[in-house]
Amino acid sequence: MPELVFFAGTMDCGKSTLALQIQHNRSARGLSGMIFTRNDRAGEGRLSSRLGLVTEAVEAGEGFDFHAHLVRHLTSGGRTDYVIADEAQFLDPGQVDQLACVVDDLGIDVFAFGITTDFRTRLFPGSRRLIELADRIESLQVEALCWCGARATHNARTVGGRMVVEGAQVVVGDVAGPQGTAGEDVGYEVLCRRHHRRRLTAAAARAGALSPDVLPVDGADAPALHHG
Numbered sequence: 001m002p003e004l005v006f007f008a009g010t011m012d013c014g015k016s017t018l019a020l021q022i023q024h025n026r027s028a029r030g031l032s033g034m035i036f037t038r039n040d041r042a043g044e045g046r047l048s049s050r051l052g053l054v055t056e057a058v059e060a061g062e063g064f065d066f067h068a069h070l071v072r073h074l075t076s077g078g079r080t081d082y083v084i085a086d087e088a089q090f091l092d093p094g095q096v097d098q099l100a101c102v103v104d105d106l107g108i109d110v111f112a113f114g115i116t117t118d119f120r121t122r123l124f125p126g127s128r129r130l131i132e133l134a135d136r137i138e139s140l141q142v143e144a145l146c147w148c149g150a151r152a153t154h155n156a157r158t159v160g161g162r163m164v165v166e167g168a169q170v171v172v173g174d175v176a177g178p179q180g181t182a183g184e185d186v187g188y189e190v191l192c193r194r195h196h197r198r199r200l201t202a203a204a205a206r207a208g209a210l211s212p213d214v215l216p217v218d219g220a221d222a223p224a225l226h227h228g
């Protein structure tokens with residue numbers, strides 16, 4: 001039975017890498033895939049992984065119709081055995097419904113990849129619809145880690161190095177550096193829930209550890225921060 005599978009996780013947990021691996025393994029066995037993405041950091045029409053791999057993809061922007069696109073492709077003699085949709089959190093809910101139709105009406109497997117929640121811990125509309133409709137939701141095996149060593153479950157946004165909880169839901173950016181593509185100094189960091197709730201990023205924790213305010217008066221070593 002064809003399936004709609006949602007591979008969900010935080011930023012930087014290997015979703016795009018897995019998408020590229022699925023594509024590689026299937027194409028090595030002669031299967032033909034169609035790859036979609038939206039707002040990838042590497043630019044329009046590209047699916048990129050932090051491991052350095054990148055492939056061409058169809059940009060599924062606003063108003064793009066997955067079902068109509070696939071029907072056009074198939075009726076003009078094309079072949080598609082499976083579909084990959086990366087950055088699926090950015091899809092409109094209606095586009096996720098189209099992906100479900102691709103599975104049910106066209107009999108094609110759809111593998112969607114995305115982060116579930118935004119920097120405010122709220123579900124993205126595309127991810128919400130995927131959770132509602134997917135046959136299976138898979139979390140990735142290589143978990144991203146918070147600075148404290150706990151599993152990272154949430155995405156934090158920083159502006160000018162400080163964690164923020166207000167702003168536009170969509171700002172394309174990376175965890176690696178402070179520069180977002182919006183031209184502002186927007187960055188992201190994955191955190192455990194405890195530290196997301198306390199707005200304690202790695203930099204804030206380091207600053208707290210160095211602050212004289214928190215040093216013990218007797219001059220003993222500052223308390224370890226590993227467990228926040």
Ligand SMILES: Nc1ncnc2c1ncn2[C@@H]1O[C@H](COP(=O)(O)OP(=O)(O)O)[C@@H](O)[C@H]1O
Pocket residue numbers: 009010011012013014015016017018048049050051142144
């Ligand atoms: N230099 C590196 N060496 C080994 N693994 C790396 C390196 N850089 C990134 N990675 C791996 O790549 C993962 C991010 O993969 P990516 O597919 O870009 O994530 P996602 O799409 O979930 O944001 C990291 O969690 C890490 O496991």
Ligand SMILES: Cc1cn([C@H]2C[C@H](O)[C@@H](COP(=O)(O)O)O2)c(=O)[nH]c1=O
Pocket residue numbers: 010011012015016039040041114115117118119120155156157169170171172173174188
């Ligand atoms: C948390 C959060 C993230 N984004 C953006 C930042 C990145 O461009 C993508 C996630 O890509 P990844 O391959 O999973 O790292 O989403 C956003 O726009 N808004 C947010 O709240």
